[in-house]
Amino acid sequence: MGTLEVDKSLKAAFKETLEPHGFKKVKGRYPHFVRMATPEIVQVINYRLEQALSPQLEEKRFEVYCAVGSIYRPEINLNRSVYASMDWINTTQLDMYFTAKRNGIPVYENEQPGVDYIIKKGDEASLREQIAFAMTGIEHYVIPAFDKVVDLKTCVDYLELYGFDELEVRLETECNVDAFILPAKYPDVESYxxxxxxxxxxxxxxxxxxxxxxxxxxxxxxxxxxxxxxxxNDDIKQYEKFFSDEITKNEIARLKAERAEKNLNAIRTMGIEV
Known part of the structure; x- marks a missing residue:
C-alpha cells in the first residue's frame, strides 16, 4: 500500500462518515472537511497522514484533528496543509475523550480513541480496522460535541472545554483570537x-x-x-473595556466586520456554501 492508496481510502471514509452530518471536503488537495454550524460558526475535521516510525512494521500512521471557530477569529485559511493549520485545528479525539471524562460527559470506556492510528505493514485489514476505529471516534466524540454548537453562546461553551486559549482576552485588541464572541455568554463584566x-x-x-x-x-x-x-485581574479589566471604552468598542466592531468579510470569502473560495 502506497501513500496515495492510503490517502484515497481515508478521504473516502471521511466523506462517507461526514457527509451525512453536513460536512463537505474543501476544494483542492487538503483533507479539510467543513460544516457551517451557523452563518457565524465553522467546524472542521481533518486528518494528517504521517510516515511510519517503524518502517519494518508500519505502513503509515494518521492522526485526526478538529476545531470549531467563529468567523470573527483572525484567519480561517482552509487552503493550506493540516500541519500548517495546527495553530487552531489541533484538538484530537483523545483530547475530546479525556475532556469529556473530566467533565462528566458520557464516554465509551472500551473505545478510547487514539492519537496515532497505525497501519501495519502490507496489511489491508489493518488499514480498514484503523479507519473504522477513527470513524467511531468521530461519531462518538467529535460529532456529538459539534452538534451542541448552535449559536455563539454554545460556541463559547465548546471552546471553554476544548480550546480555552482561543478565548483569552488579550491586552492588544487585534491580538484577540475568538474572545470577541465572549459577550454571547458573558453579557457584562459581572458575569465574566x-x-x-x-x-x-x-x-x-x-x-x-x-x-x-x-x-x-x-x-x-x-x-x-x-x-x-x-x-x-488583567483579563477582567480588559474585558470591561469591551463594554465601557469607546475606542475599544469601535476597534472590536471594525475588526469583527473585517474578519467576517475576509473569512467568509475565504470559505466560499474553497467551495463551502455560507
Missing part, C-alpha cells in the same frame, strides 16, 4: 468576573493538590497563584 473567579478557585485547587502531593513546593505554589491572580 464571576467566571474568572471560578477559574481562579479551580487553579487554586489544582495548585494545592500539587503541593500536597509534593510535586510543587509551597513557595512555588504561592508564586503560581500570584501570577494567576494578576493575569485574571
Amino acid at each position: 468576573s464571576a467566571k474568572v473567579q471560578n477559574d481562579f478557585q479551580e487553579a487554586n485547587r489544582r495548585v494545592m493538590q500539587l503541593v500536597s502531593e509534593k510535586k510543587m513546593t509551597e513557595k512555588e505554589g504561592k508564586e503560581r497563584l500570584l501570577r494567576c491572580e494578576g493575569r485574571y
